[in-house]
Amino acid sequence: MQVKPANFNTKTISNFLVNNAILLLMIVVAVSVGIARPAFFSAYNAKNLISNTSIRFLVALGVSGCLITCGTDLSAGRMVGLSACLAATFLQRADYSGRIYANMPEPNMLLVLLGVVLIATIFGLLNGIVIAYLKVPPFIATLGMQTIIYGICQIYTGSQPIGGLRSDYTVGLASGSLFGITWLPYLGLIALVLGLIFWFVYNKTPHGKYMYAIGGNENAAEVSGINTGGTKIIIYITAAAMYGVAGFLLGGKAGGASVGLGPGYELEAIAGCTIGGVSTNGGVGRVSGILIGVLVFELLKIAMQFIGVESNYTYIVQGIVIITAVALDMRKYAAKK
Amino acid sequence: MPEYLLEMNGVCKAFPGVQALQDAALKLRPGTVHALMGENGAGKSTLMKCLFGIYNMDQGEILYNGQPIKIANPFDALGKGIAMVHQELQPIPDRSIAENIYCGRLPKSMGGILVNHEKLYADTRVLLDRIGMDFDPHAKLGTLSVSQMQLVEIAKAISADARIVIMDEPTSSLTLGEVEKLFGIIDQLRKDGRAIIYISHKMDEILRIADEVTIMRDGQYIGTWPASELTTDKIITRMVGREMTNLYPPKENVPGEVIFETDDFTSIHDRSFRNISFQLRRGEILGVSGLVGAQRTELMEGIFGLRAHKKGEVRYKGQTLKIKRPQDAICRHIALLTEDRRRTGIFGVLSVTDNVAVASLRQYLYGGIMLNEREIASLVEDNINKLSIKTPSGKTLIKSLSGGNQQKVIVSRWLANDPDVFIMDEPTRGIDVGAKYEIYSIIADLARQGKSIIMISSEMQELIGMADRIMVMCDGKVTGFVERDTMNQETIMELATRFA
Numbered sequence: 001m002q003v004k005p006a007n008f009n010t011k012t013i014s015n016f017l018v019n020n021a022i023l024l025l026m027i028v029v030a031v032s033v034g035i036a037r038p039a040f041f042s043a044y045n046a047k048n049l050i051s052n053t054s055i056r057f058l059v060a061l062g063v064s065g066c067l068i069t070c071g072t073d074l075s076a077g078r079m080v081g082l083s084a085c086l087a088a089t090f091l092q093r094a095d096y097s098g099r100i101y102a103n104m105p106e107p108n109m110l111l112v113l114l115g116v117v118l119i120a121t122i123f124g125l126l127n128g129i130v131i132a133y134l135k136v137p138p139f140i141a142t143l144g145m146q147t148i149i150y151g152i153c154q155i156y157t158g159s160q161p162i163g164g165l166r167s168d169y170t171v172g173l174a175s176g177s178l179f180g181i182t183w184l185p186y187l188g189l190i191a192l193v194l195g196l197i198f199w200f201v202y203n204k205t206p207h208g209k210y211m212y213a214i215g216g217n218e219n220a221a222e223v224s225g226i227n228t229g230g231t232k233i234i235i236y237i238t239a240a241a242m243y244g245v246a247g248f249l250l251g252g253k254a255g256g257a258s259v260g261l262g263p264g265y266e267l268e269a270i271a272g273c274t275i276g277g278v279s280t281n282g283g284v285g286r287v288s289g290i291l292i293g294v295l296v297f298e299l300l301k302i303a304m305q306f307i308g309v310e311s312n313y314t315y316i317v318q319g320i321v322i323i324t325a326v327a328l329d330m331r332k333y334a335a336k337k
Numbered sequence: 338m339p340e341y342l343l344e345m346n347g348v349c350k351a352f353p354g355v356q357a358l359q360d361a362a363l364k365l366r367p368g369t370v371h372a373l374m375g376e377n378g379a380g381k382s383t384l385m386k387c388l389f390g391i392y393n394m395d396q397g398e399i400l401y402n403g404q405p406i407k408i409a410n411p412f413d414a415l416g417k418g419i420a421m422v423h424q425e426l427q428p429i430p431d432r433s434i435a436e437n438i439y440c441g442r443l444p445k446s447m448g449g450i451l452v453n454h455e456k457l458y459a460d461t462r463v464l465l466d467r468i469g470m471d472f473d474p475h476a477k478l479g480t481l482s483v484s485q486m487q488l489v490e491i492a493k494a495i496s497a498d499a500r501i502v503i504m505d506e507p508t509s510s511l512t513l514g515e516v517e518k519l520f521g522i523i524d525q526l527r528k529d530g531r532a533i534i535y536i537s538h539k540m541d542e543i544l545r546i547a548d549e550v551t552i553m554r555d556g557q558y559i560g561t562w563p564a565s566e567l568t569t570d571k572i573i574t575r576m577v578g579r580e581m582t583n584l585y586p587p588k589e590n591v592p593g594e595v596i597f598e599t600d601d602f603t604s605i606h607d608r609s610f611r612n613i614s615f616q617l618r619r620g621e622i623l624g625v626s627g628l629v630g631a632q633r634t635e636l637m638e639g640i641f642g643l644r645a646h647k648k649g650e651v652r653y654k655g656q657t658l659k660i661k662r663p664q665d666a667i668c669r670h671i672a673l674l675t676e677d678r679r680r681t682g683i684f685g686v687l688s689v690t691d692n693v694a695v696a697s698l699r700q701y702l703y704g705g706i707m708l709n710e711r712e713i714a715s716l717v718e719d720n721i722n723k724l725s726i727k728t729p730s731g732k733t734l735i736k737s738l739s740g741g742n743q744q745k746v747i748v749s750r751w752l753a754n755d756p757d758v759f760i761m762d763e764p765t766r767g768i769d770v771g772a773k774y775e776i777y778s779i780i781a782d783l784a785r786q787g788k789s790i791i792m793i794s795s796e797m798q799e800l801i802g803m804a805d806r807i808m809v810m811c812d813g814k815v816t817g818f819v820e821r822d823t824m825n826q827e828t829i830m831e832l833a834t835r836f837a
Contacts, residue, residue, distance in 0.1 A: 204707050206698040213695050216684035223681050224696040225667040283686040
C-alpha cells in the first residue's frame with residue numbers, strides 16, 4: 001500500500017476539525033458575538049454565564065455516571081425541582097407572611113443543604129435498587145420516578161409557589177461572589193469543587209474504573225468480579241445528591257421555587273453530556289468533556305440572547321447542535337466494515 | 338458457460354492490528370462440494386464474510402459466472418443467489434421457526450402491506466418436509482435444541498434457492514444422525530447443479546463429502562486439490578505448514594494431589610449440566626471436550642458463580658465452597674477466561690491498562706480510596722513483557738489489538754489475582770497460529786508452576802497436545818475421562834456423541 005502524503009495531511013486536519021468541532025464552535029461563537037456586542041465580554045456577563053452553567057453542570061455530572069453505565073436518569077429534573085422546593089420552604093424569611101413553617105426558627109443554611117441532599121439520595125437509592133436488582137431498564141425506572149416525585153412535590157407544596165426567601169440564601173449565596181469579585185460567583189466555585197471531586201472519583205478510584213468497565217461491557221464486568229449492582233446503586237445515589245445540590249442552588253438563584261421548576265434539566269444535562277463526548281453506548285466520558293458540553297450549550301443561549309435572536313428560535317438552534325454534535329461523535333466510533 | 342461458477346482472486350482484508358486475508362483465492366465449480374480448510378484464524382470465515390457481503394474487502398475481485406460483481410451486503414448476496422449457514426447462530430428465539438427462516442423476505446399479501454401468514458407457514462412446512470424435519474413451523478425457535486436450531490439455519494439457507502450455499506461449520510453441534518441427514522441434503526443440492534462451500538475441521542467429513550479442497554494458512558491461499566488426492570495427513574501438513582512438529586510446547590508439568598473437585602454438580606435447568614463430578618490435581622491440565630451444546634461452558638460458568646446450580650458442591654483443598662457470584666470464586670483464587678472474548682472478556686473502549694487491572698484494583702489502593710497508578714503501570718508493564726503482548730503502550734485501546742494479544746491481556750487480568758485454578762474456555766479461539774503457540778506456552782508454564790488448568794476446547798488436536806487428562810461431555814453429562822496414553826480423536830468423538 002502506498003502512502004499519499006498530501007491526502008494524509010488533509011485527513012489529519014479534517015480529523016482535528018471533527019474531533020474538536022465543539023470547542024472550535026464555542027470559540028467562534030464567543031469571538032464573533034464579542035466583536036458584534038462588546039458587552040458580551042463584561043464581567044457581569046461572565047458571571048451570568050458561569051452561574052447558569054454551574055447549576056446545569058452539576059446536574060450533568062450527576063447524570064453522566066448513569067449515561068456512562070449505559071443508563072439514564074429522567075427523574076433528574078423533577079429531583080432538582082423537589083430539592084429547590086424543599087430548600088425554599090426551609091429558607092423563608094421569618095417575617096414573611098406566607099411562611100409554610102410559620103413558627104420555625106431560621107435554620108442553618110448548611111443544615112438545610114444536607115437535609116435536601118439526604119432526601120434526594122433516598123430517591124437515588126430507590127432508582128438504583130429498581131435498576132440494579134429489579135432489572136427495570138433505567139429509562140423506564142427513572143421515568144416512573146419522575147412522575148412519583150412530581151406527585152410528591154405537588155402534595156408537599158400544595159401546588160403553591162414558595163416565595164419570601166432569606167436574602168443570605170438568594171443574594172448572599174446564589175448571587176454572591178467570592179471577595180465580591182463579579183466573575184468569581186459562589187455557584188461557579190461550588191461547581192468547580194464538585195467537578196474536581198468527580199474527576200478524582202472517575203479517574204483515580206476503583207469505583208470510577210468499575211463504572212467505565214460496566215459501561216464498556218457489563219457482562220465482562222460481571223465475570224471480572226465487579227459488584228455491578230452495588231456500583232450502579234452508588235452511581236444513582238451520587239447522581240441524586242448532585243441534583244439535590246443543584247436544586248438547592250437553583251431555588252436561591254431563582255429567588256423562589258414551585259413545582260414548575262426543574263423539568264427539562266434532565267434533558268439539557270443529557271444533551272450537555274453527549275455533546276461533551278459521553279458515549280450513549282457507554283464506557284466513555286470525561287468530566288472535562290461534560291463541562292465543555294454544558295458550557296457550549298449555555299454559551300449559545302446567551303450569545304443568541306445578546307444578538308437579539310428570539311428565544312423560540314434558540315430552541316431550534318440548540319436542537320441542531322445536539323444532533324450535529326452526536327453525529328460527529330458517532331463518526332469517531334463508527335465501526336469500519 | 339464458464340468453467341467456474343465463482344472466482345475470488347487476490348482478496349485482502351485488514352482489521353486493526355491483523356492482516357486477516359492476504360491474497361486469498363477460491364475457485365468454485367458448479368455442482369461440486371468445495372471444502373475450505375485451514376486452522377482457526379486462517380481466514381476462512383473472513384473470506385466467506387467478504388463473499389457474503391458482511392465485510393467489504395480491501396482489495397480483490399469476485400467473478401460470478403465469469404462476470405465481475407460487487408456484493409454490498411448480505412441482502413444483496415442473497416439476491417444474487419449466495420446463501421450462508423453461519424458458524425455462530427443468529428436466532429431470534431422468541432419468534433416462530435417460520436419467521437426465522439423467512440426473516441427479511443416474508444411472503445406478502447394485499448399489495449405488500451400485510452404478511453401472508455398462510456403462505457409463510459405452508460412454505461415452511463414444505464421446506465421442513467423436504468429436508469426431513471418434522472418441527473411445527475409455528476413453534477418458537479427458542480424451544481428447539483442447539484442442534485435443531487442449526488438445522489433450521491440450514492433450512493433457511495436452502496430456502497433462499499441459492500446457486501451457492503456457504504456452510505461454515507454446519508455440523509459443529511449436530512448428532513451423527515443429523516449429520517447423515519445434512520449430507521443427504523448436500524448431495525441433493527449438488528445434483529441440482531448448485532455449489533456448496535463447506536468449512537469444517539472434521540477430516541472424515543471433508544474426505545467423504547468434498548469434491549475439491551482449498552487450503553488456507555495465515556490468511557493466504559495455499560492451493561486447491563481434488564479431494565480424492567488427499568489424505569488427513571496431507572491436509573494437516575498443508576494447513577499448518579512446516580511448523581507441524583512444534584505445534585505444542587513440551588510437557589514439563591507434574592500433576593500433584595487433588596486440590597479441586599466437584600460432586601454431583603447440577604444446574605437449575607433440566608437441559609443444562611447434570612451430576613457433574615470431577616477432580617483436578619495441582620499442576621494438572623484437564624481438557625474438556627464435547628460438541629457444541631454439551632454444556633461445557635455452562636458448567637464452568639456454574640462453577641464460577643455466573644449460573645445457578647440446584648445441587649452438588651464444589652470443593653477446594655477439601656473445603657466446600659459457597660460460590661454465588663464471580664466475586665466469591667475470585668476470592669478463592671479461581672479464574673475464568675471466557676469463551677466469547679468480545680461479549681464477556683474485553684472492555685473494548687478501555688485501555689490495555691484498565692483491561693489488565695480491572696479485576697485486581699483493590700490490591701492497588703492508597704489509604705483505601707486512591708489507586709496507586711505507578712504500581713498498576715508496573716503490573717501492566719510486567720505482563721506486557723512476560724506474555725509478550727504486542728501493544729504500542731498501556732494506554733492503547735484494547736479493541737485495536739489482534740485477537741491473540743487481546744487474549745493475552747485477559748490472561749494477564751487473571752494472573753494479577755494469582756489464581757490456583759485457572760479455567761480457560763476456548764483459549765485459542767479466533768487466534769492466529771503463531772499467537773496460539775504463545776498461549777499454549779503460557780498454559781504449559783502455569784501448569785509447571787503448579788497451577789491447575791481446566792481447558793475447554795473444540796479442537797481435539799489441541800486438547801490431545803496439551804491435556805494430561807480429558808473429560809468428555811455430551812448433552813450436559815460427563816460421558817468419560819480419557820487418559821494421556823489412550824488419547825485419540827476417535828475415542829473422544831465416541832464419548833462426545835454418546836447421547837443417552
